[in-house]
Amino acid sequence: MRINLLTVILTLTFLLNGCNSKNNECPLEFFQIGNEKVEILNPDDIKSVVKEKIIDKGVSAFIFIDRENNELKGSINLNGKYYYVGQVSMENTPEDLIGIEEVQVFGKKAVKIYGILGANYAQVYYWFFHKKPEESIIQINGNAIEIDLDDDGKNEIVSTLGTVSEARIYILKEGRVYASDINESIGAESVVLKDTDKKLLEVYFEPNKPEQYIYHKGSLIKK
Template identity: 60%
Template sequence: MRLKLLAVIMLLTLLLIGCNKAEDHTYSLDFFEVSKVKLDNLQLDNINKIIEEKRIDNELKAFLFKDNENGQVNGGVSLNGKSFYIGKVSVENTPEDLMGIEEIEIFGKKAVKIYGVLGANYAQAFYWFVEEKPQDSIIQVDGQTMEIDLDDDDKKEIVSTLGTVPETRIYVWKEDSIYASDINKSIEAKSVSLKDKEKQLFEVYFEPNKPEEYVYFKDSFIKR
């Protein structure tokens, strides 16, 4: 009789654990350190046309330009009189609202955002942290990007979304470096996108036609 009672108690315990797991909608996110963009020297005679320029101060500026080889739009920065090439920014004839240079604040740091599109559903942005050392000053982010304070600490993070079936990443500052999390992979979701910027609300699909709402909090995704 005692053995049967113990067996029943163990079974009930396992069932309760299973229920708690089913009701637990908090997912820990996996993060990886973001690589910095390698800066290459830019020869001014390779510049065919300056499209846009943003001067930060007398020694710092960012610019978009076309070179002598093709019609694509490239990005460059000037640091203390030296010019550097950062990469392809956008295709030729990109609409003005999809390409440009902006001064922003991200992770509580002063930055310049250089953004454009390289094809259908393929946007990207470079973030230049102007107060950092040159070799640690620029990251490249794939996807449509926006800056938003996800954890209400008065410092904005980066959210990027890429693809017709949305794949979303969060970029955060911790341990004196920039880390990113691929949310789709971390929580094994089919689709993730930022639905409401004001409410910091993400829309998640684990299966078709069943959207769920989540928020980011302390390196985790929590169901609303």
């Protein structure tokens, strides 16, 4: 029986990429992520507050300049008790590159605290203020966008990081947050959320050959 060499090469390529060549489906591998450890913040460590978001009476999130090293750091205030979230941004970061927003993630209200730690290195914290402090913070490297990828009315998170874009999808499953490193899962060189309206992810398995995918039930489906 004569075997078509091109067919063999294409089949191997899809297998190496983690994709099903029959239906152009790329299953994603997910891993559970933990909550960030929060610590009590001594108010004396606060040199000045740069930005603050009031959530409710006695409840707020803020970005402050650390008195010791002038780094921009995040904190939450629960009825006069301050908790340190983590470093949000570098010293002297322009104000338009840091911020605090109230968003909807996984069908829940959350506060998004963001900044940059270097060139092409964004930093984001999500605070789910309805939870206990030690269970309420998740940290994400990269630019993070809240988007309803599967049209269920609840936003997932897509993050991208680096000049050659690496992307992750964050989902909620059985009350736990899981993430998938898309590049690693499917063997892609670059992945970026190209069109937020159409929810299209642009994937490069090789240079100059973009392919478009959508997310569906734990997989990427080729358009």
